[in-house]
Amino acid sequence: MKQGTFTEVTRQRGVYDITEPVAGVVRAAGVETGLCHVFIHHTSASLMICENADPAVLRDMERFMARLVPDGDPMFEHVAEGPDDMPAHVRSVLTQTGLSIPITAGRLALGVWQGIFLWEHRARGSERRITVTVAG
Amino acid sequence: MKQGTFTEVTRQRGVYDITEPVAGVVRAAGVETGLCHVFIHHTSASLMICENADPAVLRDMERFMARLVPDGDPMFEHVAEGPDDMPAHVRSVLTQTGLSIPITAGRLALGVWQGIFLWEHRARGSERRITVTVAG
Amino acid sequence: MKQGTFTEVTRQRGVYDITEPVAGVVRAAGVETGLCHVFIHHTSASLMICENADPAVLRDMERFMARLVPDGDPMFEHVAEGPDDMPAHVRSVLTQTGLSIPITAGRLALGVWQGIFLWEHRARGSERRITVTVAG
Numbered sequence: 001m002k003q004g005t006f007t008e009v010t011r012q013r014g015v016y017d018i019t020e021p022v023a024g025v026v027r028a029a030g031v032e033t034g035l036c037h038v039f040i041h042h043t044s045a046s047l048m049i050c051e052n053a054d055p056a057v058l059r060d061m062e063r064f065m066a067r068l069v070p071d072g073d074p075m076f077e078h079v080a081e082g083p084d085d086m087p088a089h090v091r092s093v094l095t096q097t098g099l100s101i102p103i104t105a106g107r108l109a110l111g112v113w114q115g116i117f118l119w120e121h122r123a124r125g126s127e128r129r130i131t132v133t134v135a136g
Numbered sequence: 137m138k139q140g141t142f143t144e145v146t147r148q149r150g151v152y153d154i155t156e157p158v159a160g161v162v163r164a165a166g167v168e169t170g171l172c173h174v175f176i177h178h179t180s181a182s183l184m185i186c187e188n189a190d191p192a193v194l195r196d197m198e199r200f201m202a203r204l205v206p207d208g209d210p211m212f213e214h215v216a217e218g219p220d221d222m223p224a225h226v227r228s229v230l231t232q233t234g235l236s237i238p239i240t241a242g243r244l245a246l247g248v249w250q251g252i253f254l255w256e257h258r259a260r261g262s263e264r265r266i267t268v269t270v271a272g
Numbered sequence: 273m274k275q276g277t278f279t280e281v282t283r284q285r286g287v288y289d290i291t292e293p294v295a296g297v298v299r300a301a302g303v304e305t306g307l308c309h310v311f312i313h314h315t316s317a318s319l320m321i322c323e324n325a326d327p328a329v330l331r332d333m334e335r336f337m338a339r340l341v342p343d344g345d346p347m348f349e350h351v352a353e354g355p356d357d358m359p360a361h362v363r364s365v366l367t368q369t370g371l372s373i374p375i376t377a378g379r380l381a382l383g384v385w386q387g388i389f390l391w392e393h394r395a396r397g398s399e400r401r402i403t404v405t406v407a408g
Binding site for chain 1: 306307321328329333336366367371372373382
């Protein structure tokens with residue numbers, strides 16, 4: 001197997017398209033038929049495969065999560081790093097820490113409307129480390 | 137690795153059992169110990185592993201999702217394809233686009249009560265393409 | 273590929289750290305660069321990668337789920353095994369039945385704050401079977 005890592009610097013809460021750096025690791029690996037695994041080494045940012053054409057989809061996704069897991073919810077006990085701390089962990093658990101995507105004919109076999117996104121859940125952002133593993 | 141694809145035609149929102157076509161790809165691959173990965177190439181239908189014995193579980197799953205992510209929610213900006221458009225994307229992100237299942241002794245090592253399901257989230261259904269990758 | 277299985281006996285609803293038994297299977301496999309897949313053979317308990325330092329995070333996670341998917345919800349039709357039966361299936365679908373984690377330099381490449389957890393969703397607990405598959 002081949003592995004590559006990269007860091008995405010997020011400056012605020014929101015969704016960041018990482019399809020291209022992931023696809024780059026796949027191209028470099030030279031695997032014809034296989035699997036690509038993407039992993040984020042954090043518990044307050046996560047991954048998702050989502051619609052990649054209309055930016056309003058990503059804004060709606062953020063709106064939905066902000067309502068489902070409100071910052072500053074008085075129910076939360078773990079508030080050491082502020083009102084967005086525990087919501088960031090919950091949002092991560094409700095989405096994905098790892099994704100696997102088939103490789104077909106040497107390329108990521110994403111659907112036409114699928115992109116790979118990093119979802120930063122902390123208000124102020126961070127440096128997020130991602131490992132891509134290619135098996136074939 | 138070996139890959140197979142199939143298409144599931146869904147006629148309306150709801151849950152469709154795809155355990156058998158997935159198991160068929162695994163049998164054909166002839167892998168004794170390995171992993172089976174199932175991927176859906178769409179962002180408005182998704183996958184889940186769920187209880188396979190009582191159809192009421194699947195109806196309750198749909199009821200829960202319909203309440204959690206209501207169609208026509210005025211919060212949503214992305215409404216190009218109707219009131220079920222954005223909810224379909226949210227439901228997909230809250231469930232799975234890809235699933236991995238161990239292969240043991242040449243067979244999918246699902247638990248007794250586990251089935252593999254495609255969850256169609258669009259009201260009118262669609263043709264959904266699925267890729268199964270077998271590694272061993 | 274190499275596989276190992278273990279059983280976790282849960283005595284009540286809640287979160288159980290299984291990082292160490294999973295890491296043990298990885299060490300025994302002797303893979304330098306690869307992937308570790310963890311699978312739970314049940315539909316009323318699930319897996320997650322979550323913050324591993326402050327036990328309050330796990331209590332908050334349970335509080336959040338208890339409010340999102342309340343026991344005894346009159347909407348649910350599948351109540352054969354009691355008020356926590358259908359909520360356990362929903363909680364499982366909203367989290368993970370399988371997880372994949374990269375292996376780097378012979379070890380699970382978890383982030384500093386990441387642990388692997390089994391989440392028991394049934395009130396009285398059970399015996400939960402887990403399969404770990406190592407590919408490299």
